[in-house]
Amino acid sequence: MSKPRVVLGVGGGIAAYKACEVLRGLTESGHDVRVVPTEAALNFVGAATFEALSGHPVHTGVFTEVPEVQHVRVGKEADLVLVVPATANLLAKAAHGLADDLLTNTLLTARCPVAFFPAMHTEMWEHPATRDNVALLRSRGMVVTEPDSGRLTGADTGKGRLANPAEIVDLARLLLARPDALPRDLEGVRVVVSAGGTREPLDPVRYLGNRSSGKQGYALARVAAQRGAEVTLVAAHTVALPDPAGATVQRVSTAEELRQAVHAAARSADVVVMAAAVADFRPANRAEHKIKKSDGRPDPVITLDRNADILAELVQNRRPGQVVVGFAAETGDEHGSVLDHARAKLKRKGADLLVVNAVGDGKAFGTEDNSGWLLGADATEQPLPLAQKAALASTVWDAVVSFMKR
Numbered sequence: 061m062s063k064p065r066v067v068l069g070v071g072g073g074i075a076a077y078k079a080c081e082v083l084r085g086l087t088e089s090g091h092d093v094r095v096v097p098t099e100a101a102l103n104f105v106g107a108a109t110f111e112a113l114s115g116h117p118v119h120t121g122v123f124t125e126v127p128e129v130q131h132v133r134v135g136k137e138a139d140l141v142l143v144v145p146a147t148a149n150l151l152a153k154a155a156h157g158l159a160d161d162l163l164t165n166t167l168l169t170a171r172c173p174v175a176f177f178p179a180m181h182t183e184m185w186e187h188p189a190t191r192d193n194v195a196l197l198r199s200r201g202m203v204v205t206e207p208d209s210g211r212l213t214g215a216d217t218g219k220g221r222l223a224n225p226a227e228i229v230d231l232a233r234l235l236l237a238r239p240d241a242l243p244r245d246l247e248g249v250r251v252v253v254s255a256g257g258t259r260e261p262l263d264p265v266r267y268l269g270n271r272s273s274g275k276q277g278y279a280l281a282r283v284a285a286q287r288g289a290e291v292t293l294v295a296a297h298t299v300a301l302p303d304p305a306g307a308t309v310q311r312v313s314t315a316e317e318l319r320q321a322v323h324a325a326a327r328s329a330d331v332v333v334m335a336a337a338v339a340d341f342r343p344a345n346r347a348e349h350k351i352k353k354s355d356g357r358p359d360p361v362i363t364l365d366r367n368a369d370i371l372a373e374l375v376q377n378r379r380p381g382q383v384v385v386g387f388a389a390e391t392g393d394e395h396g397s398v399l400d401h402a403r404a405k406l407k408r409k410g411a412d413l414l415v416v417n418a419v420g421d422g423k424a425f426g427t428e429d430n431s432g433w434l435l436g437a438d439a440t441e442q443p444l445p446l447a448q449k450a451a452l453a454s455t456v457w458d459a460v461v462s463f464m465k466r
Contacts, residue, residue, distance in 0.1 A: 063091055064090075064092065065092050065094070065137060066142065066232065067135065067141045067142070067166055067170070068082065069096050069143040069150075070105070070144060070145070071097075071147040072101045072104070073180065074104060074179075075144075075145040075221075078225050079095075079145070080109060081226075082142070082144050083095060083114060084113055087114065089229065094114060095110040095114050096119070096120070096134060097110065097120060097163070098120060119162055120161055120163070122162055134166045135166040135167065138170055138172050140235055141174045144177045146179065148180045148189075150163075155194075172239075175202070175203035175232070175235055176205065177207075177222060179220065179221065179222035181212055182212070184220065205223060205231065205305065206285055206306035208305035208306070224303075226302055230282070231282070234450040234454065237448070237451055238451060242283070242286050242287055245461050246289035249288070249290070250289070251281075251289040251291045251331045251332075252292045253280050253292070253293050253335060254293075254295075254335055255280070255296065255298065255336050256337070257271065257338075258312070258318055259297055260314055260315065262351070262362065263347035264350055265350050266350075270337045273299045274296070274297070274301055275299070276335055277293070277295070277335035278304055280453040281307045282305070282450065284307075291304070291306065291307040293307045293308065294325065294336070296311075314339075315338050315342065316368070319368055326377075326379075331384075332374055333385040334370060334371045334384075338370055342364065343362055344365045345363065372409050375410040376410075383412050385411060385456065386414045388402050402416035402433065406437065413435065413460065414434075415435075415444070416434075416435060417431070417432040418431075418432060428448060428449065429448055430444070430446070430447070430452045431446040431452075432452075434456065434459055
């Protein structure tokens with residue numbers, strides 16, 4: 061099969077250098093990428109860099125390869141067009157149909173998904189002209205993502221920072237797999253997502269924990285933010301994941317810390333998604349010093365206390381109209397299959413939706429892809445085929461939106 065064809069448009073902002081990381085991520089994951097920069101972008105990154113990383117020649121104007129009608133062909137042949145970074149100037153040109161270089165011509169001729177990843181100073185992002193241009197582009201079916209918050213050019217900080225390149229690659233793969241995956245159908249919806257695995261200290265060195273990487277929870281937060289939600293992500297220990305652009309991140313360690321943070325955020329939330337792997341038990345006593353092996357002494361006995369059932373508490377205390385989504389990592393045993401245990405858990409917990417993952421043998425925990433089933437309180441059961449975790453997240457949000465409309 062031919063590789064997916066991606067056009068990577070590069071705007072003339074300081075964040076243009078990060079487009080090289082996006083380019084590398086896309087080519088290494090099996091995509092054929094052609095870079096179309098603006099003239100201003102080449103002030104930040106030279107054409108030779110883009111050519112070396114993509115394996116394609118780089119042009120900015122419409123008067124090269126004229127017999128091949130390049131200014132039309134590039135957009136028409138693409139499976140996806142990304143603009144990284146999308147400056148305020150580029151957003152304005154795209155919104156008003158200007159076509160004065162190869163990139164803006166490509167945007168007019170593309171008949172595939174088009175996604176803009178903005179990067180600019182906060183004042184420019186918040187300006188009414190930019191907001192109107194963003195709204196106009198979104199109304200035409202184009203994806204304009206929310207920028208990140210953080211350090212900008214110079215000493216400035218605020219909203220307008222380019223999303224992490226790994227996040228851009230992840231969303232690009234999602235749009236190639238499913239062009240309609242990022243509708244703005246969560247505008248004004250307040251969402252809480254928990255992610256990662258809690259750790260229960262045994263002594264200053266050791267802890268009880270689990271294999272959760274936090275990748276699925278982060279994917280849920282990332283997709284929700286780009287679908288317009290106001291997202292609070294309560295993150296336990298994760299594998300050095302970049303914060304999702306547009307989300308507020310609260311970091312916790314133990315099950316009790318996660319419990320307190322989620323309950324506090326849930327008081328004003330419309331949707332709560334418990335994707336974190338919460339330890340069921342904690343040591344009854346935490347040793348002040350490292351527990352040492354000693355010849356002649358009996359091995360220590362560790363007594364465990366049960367942690368609170370956070371999902372059940374959320375269901376019991378939920379606000380009117382609030383949607384609660386649980387996650388269940390299951391294995392089959394002599395008492396039943398994965399689905400048998402999941403159905404019983406959904407009934408016992410009382411959540412509106414339950415995402416079920418079969419775990420073990422390299423499944424779910426720490427992987428880039430995920431699969432399982434989505435169970436509803438109305439007895440519906442939807443298989444979730446193996447796909448990237450962002451795709452599974454998008455399916456979950458589809459179900460949440462459908463549930464909220466009932």
